[in-house]
Amino acid sequence: MKKLWPRKWKANNFVQGTTDYEAGYPVSNDKEIVTLMGATGDRSIYPHRGIDISTVSGTSITPLLWNDQTKVGFANYNNDFLTTEQGRMVGLETPISYMFKGEMRTDIVLQRYLHLDGQRKVRTDSLIGTPNTILGMSGNSGQWNGEGYKSHLHVDISTGITGSPYLDLMASNYQTKIMSSYYYRDRYYYDPLMFLNDDDYEIRDNAWGYNY
């Protein structure tokens, strides 16, 4: 029997029912994942907490995870964010509800889309009406150690300090490429690829290394 760490063991035994969302690849034309969740290397001493998709600047971005309650938590397109680590970014909040230990539970799943260009597409607190809503355009904003990034889209998915038994269950059923979840600064990060089909994307050979 596969050995599970306690959080995943609990998820496996106490999550019932399903929750409502649609998932899709967030860009239409660029299929290549250049940095995987959990990658390590030159960029950081911490494992990468999301995926990087190779995109030409100006590629439109749609939600990876969506339901009819998905709303914009923040939408930072202005120049103040050019020199921050994450650059210009949009954050979406999606409540997912299910039964855990016999009680209804709702987790707010945060998705962040980083390094965008300056075109405003959505506003903070607005509801995302459809899964095809354009959230922003990819770019290369943001800096790490004073250095700019190559043009790419970073997507990460996380929940707050209590994590999410539902996403833990998904993570324990998912054959991760490196790492399915990671706890960092009071949040649990989950591999966005666990929401997608294998044929939605391709993985670059060196995507295990964090060098993009």
Ligand SMILES: [Zn+2]
């Ligand atoms: Zn990244």
